[in-house]
Amino acid sequence: MAPVxxxxxxxxxxxxxxxxxxxxLRELEEARAxxxxxxxxxAKVRQIRAAMRRATFHH
Structure with a gap:
């Protein structure tokens, strides 16, 4: 980790x-991986659903 x-x-x-x-956040990313x-x-189903949410999100 870089010193602050x-x-x-x-x-x-x-x-x-x-x-x-x-x-x-590092540990969370490791757990997800x-x-x-x-x-x-x-994991593939979760990625597809996330992509669908992004595609249907309107500002």
């Missing part, structure tokens, strides 16, 4: 929160 520059003006609490959020490898058919 201290000159960003963020408090230590905010930096800690950002670090924890980044770790959570694992689930996709275990159940490829479900």
């Amino acid at each position: 520059p201290e000159s960003t003006g963020k408090s230590p609490e905010q930096l800690d929160r950002l670090r924890r959020r980044a770790a959570f 694992l689930r996709d490898r275990i159940a490829p058919r479900r």
Whole structure:
């Protein structure tokens, strides 16, 4: 993980929160990748449904 520059003006609490959020998002992505490898058919159905939602979304 790249170090967060201290000159960003963020408090230590905010930096800690950002670090924890980044770790959570990394773990979430790893879990999704694992689930996709275990159940490829479900992953394909989920991708198709997501694409349909994007295609039918109107601003």
